[in-house]
Amino acid sequence: MTPNKEDYLKELYKLGGSEHLINNKQLSQALKIAPASVSEMLAKLSQEALLVTEPYKGAKLTKEGIEIAVSLLRGHRLWEVFLIRHLGYSWSEAHEDAELLEHVSPVRLTNRLEGFLNYPEYCPHGNAIPNQMGQIKEGALxxxxxxxxxxxxxxxxxxxxxxxxxxxxxxxxxxxxxxxxxxxxxxxxxxxxxxxxxxxxxxxxxxxxxxxxxxxxxxxxx
Ligand SMILES: [Zn+2]
Missing domain, CATH: 2.30.30.90 (Ferrous iron transport protein A (FeoA))
Incomplete structure (x- = not known):
């Protein structure tokens, strides 16, 4: 899977696409990508059974799509903790490089990283880190x-x-x-x-x- 495809799944998840349909306009704004390109990519991801689309309503992630999105977020947030805690990154620098690292981190690596960091619950920006089962505890804020x-x-x-x-x-x-x-x-x-x-x-x-x-x-x- 390409980083580009993975970003679609992650963004859909962040917008609530594991629970309900997210319309193309919302997704295109979040990704800063033209609506026509978004529709095209959603069709591809739907063929791969990572999401389902409903005409004029939007897209919702399948179980498989959710799993990929959650593992990306897990890698992203764990890397941010590492970069800030151990390499002296700023808030935005950590986010920027975690965007790259999340796409090249196999499960074994994120699990070891998590242990090395002593199982942090939140990323440096306050987002909950999904556990190894993929569960996230988001509080009401x-x-x-x-x-x-x-x-x-x-x-x-x-x-x-x-x-x-x-x-x-x-x-x-x-x-x-x-x-x-x-x-x-x-x-x-x-x-x-x-x-x-x-x-x-x-x-x-x-x-x-x-x-x-x-x-x-x-x-x-x-
Ligand atoms: Zn973060």
Whole structure:
């Protein structure tokens, strides 16, 4: 299987394609590939029984397609842990090179890597790492953009996109950081937050790509 085909399966999975149909438009936006090319590739993957398509509705992964997608995500996220922990990569550098490594990592290698890293549960960006059985435990999280002034929360997960990762890392945001919303500007304006003893401002767009757990919820669980 080519890396290109694998990326389709992975993206479909991330969009929820293991559970329901994902339409071509959504997939073409996520992959930044023209809709015509997307339709063509979906037809090929459907012939290989990795997904099923329904005219005008979209595509859904088969059991085999899900297995491939999950093993790619597993490799991707484990490599990110390795690159950051052992080679001093930045958030975005790790994501970038994990995109390459995930396509060339046989099961034996990812399993050994996982043991070497002492079975991490999350990637450095807060995404859950599927276990060897392919199970993922995703908790229910809230988007930072839905918080109002006065709310305190813990940063749990950020979208893996180069510009966003660089932007957030420059601001000093980390997974596990506690933030308090000081104010939210009108018309989808920036959020002003306290982070440690600093005050930072992040755009509304970025706040829509950061997942948090409200502070009180976190306390109840612990
Ligand atoms: Zn990651």
């Amino acid at each position: 809230t988007l930072l953009s839905t918080l109002t002034a006065g709310k305190t929360a813990i940063i749990k997960k950020v979208q893996e996109e180069k510009e966003l990762l660089d932007y957030l890392q420059t601001q000093g945001i980390e997974i596990g950081s506690q933030i308090t919303v000081l104010s939210v500007d009108d018309y989808e304006g920036p959020f002003t937050l306290t982070l440690g003893d600093k005050k930072i401002r992040i755009s509304h767009k970025a706040a829509c790509q950061i997942y948090v757990a409200a502070r009180s919820e976190t306390k109840n669980k612990e």
